[in-house]
Amino acid sequence: MPLLHNRISNDVLRARMLAETEPRTTISFYKYFTIREPQSTRDALYQLFTSLDVFGRVYLAREGINAQISVPQSKVDTFRQRLYAFDPALAGLRLNVALDDNGKSFWVLRMKVRERIVADGIDDPAFDPGNVGxxxxxxxxxxxxxxxxxxxxxxxxxxxxxxxxxxxxxxxxxxxxxxxxxxxxxxxxxxxxxxxxxxxxxxxxxxxxxxxxxxxxxxxxxxxxxxxxxxxxxxxxQGLPVRFIGKNFVFDERMGERITGDIIARCHQCGASCDSHTNCKNNGCHLLFIQCPACAKAFNGCCSEGCREERARRSGGAGAPGAEK
CATH class of the missing domain: 3.40.250.10 (Rhodanese-like domain)
Known part of the structure; x- marks a missing residue:
């Protein structure tokens, strides 16, 4: 019976990824096309990706595929060839290679079947998603x-x-x-x-x-x-002016690719110029927000004083009832 799901803990997988010596390439791609049997397609793709040591997130639906992955550099060409050969609709598919990449974006392969590859809320039978601009x-x-x-x-x-x-x-x-x-x-x-x-x-x-x-x-x-x-x-x-300003947010461990040196956002806590996203370290919160280094230190990586105290109580650290001051 082929392996169709991960059975190893995230901590072990992350440690393995960080210990890898071969560089990885972060790639994203999507394609709107009809997938008649999403589940069987998913299972076949899972085996293909696993055989090439691909990590990342992949969503499939009847309307197509959406993927953000990392591939060992020595296997990128093979991955491209085998993906293109997997289905005629994927032949020649554009693969977006990350702009600011250390290859440490993912450490596990998660592949899921969904109703839509992008939740759009559209319930209009007359809508043709193929009639694009x-x-x-x-x-x-x-x-x-x-x-x-x-x-x-x-x-x-x-x-x-x-x-x-x-x-x-x-x-x-x-x-x-x-x-x-x-x-x-x-x-x-x-x-x-x-x-x-x-x-x-x-x-x-x-x-x-x-x-x-x-x-x-x-x-x-x-x-x-x-x-x-x-x-x-x-x-x-092409040597053209880059007219996108600041940082491009990405949905992996990096949380952003630096495009220009402009910092157009501010720390959500003190208002200092900053564009670094983080998740609140309080396990009961995990709010995504922008935090500067000074506030990260002052709030122990949390989004508020309440979350800082809650995290301290959970860990038995400073600020917890009965803890040493």
């Missing part, structure tokens, strides 16, 4: 950033936008992608004559968002091919 390459992105008739819409969450975004990009005030979609339509209702450019981290959210905008009657809709990651890579390769 036009793709934009790096030079075209820069040209539209200088076009007064163009509006760039950031389809990421607030905590992503907070640390980095394109110049003058519109933030959609919503906590989830499913809330952002109708909000974006609402916010642009009086600006239907504008050129709309959607963007996100790697392209998966903005591609579907561009289709939703077209479904709602917007005619001039684009989205950035490969998202921020691909834009920055191509702009650097």
């Amino acid at each position: 036009d793709y934009l390459q790096a030079a075209e992105v820069n040209a539209l950033l200088d076009d007064p008739d163009a509006v760039f819409i950031d389809m990421r969450n607030h905590y992503e936008y907070e640390v980095g975004h394109f110049e003058n990009a519109l933030e959609i005030p919503a906590d989830t992608f499913r809330e952002q979609l109708p909000k974006a339509v609402e916010m642009m209702q009086t600006r239907k004559d504008k050129k709309i450019v959607m963007y996100c981290t790697g392209g998966i959210r903005c591609e579907k968002a561009s289709a939703w905008m077209k479904h709602n009657g917007f005619k001039q809709v684009w989205h950035i091919a490969g998202g921020i990651i691909e834009y920055v890579r191509r702009a650097r390769e």
Whole structure:
């Protein structure tokens, strides 16, 4: 019987990953295409990825695949060839390679079947997710950033936008992608004559968002091919000005890729210039927030005095009842 799930503890796996001597490459990719049997596809892909020592998160649904992974550098070419050969729909798929990468982004392979690869809340049988906006390459992105008739819409969450975004990009005030979609339509209702450019981290959210905008009657809709990651890579390769400012938030251990030296966010506790995300060290909280080194020391890695005291009580450290001062 083939192994289809991890059976080793996270602590052991993380220690193994940190002890590895071969460098790894962090890669993300997605593809909207019909998967008729997501579970059997998932099981076959799990065996393929495991055979190549791939770590990361992979989601499959009937609408396609979404993956953030790390691959040993010596196996990247083999991984690409075998992925392309796995299904005709994946042949030639763009693989976004991380911009600021130490290869220590994942230590276990988690592969799950979901209802959607991106939760969108769309329940409209007439919606065609394949009718997407036009793709934009790096030079075209820069040209539209200088076009007064163009509006760039950031389809990421607030905590992503907070640390980095394109110049003058519109933030959609919503906590989830499913809330952002109708909000974006609402916010642009009086600006239907504008050129709309959607963007996100790697392209998966903005591609579907561009289709939703077209479904709602917007005619001039684009989205950035490969998202921020691909834009920055191509702009650097081509010697173009990089117009994304700050840090690109990523969903792995790094929590961010430095794009420019600009720090546009502030510590949520003291207001100092800072764009380093962390999770509250209180196990009962784990809030994602921005914290500067001084506050990390003062609050022991926690988001508040209450969480600092709770963490101390749980560990029996300073501040716990009966602990030595």
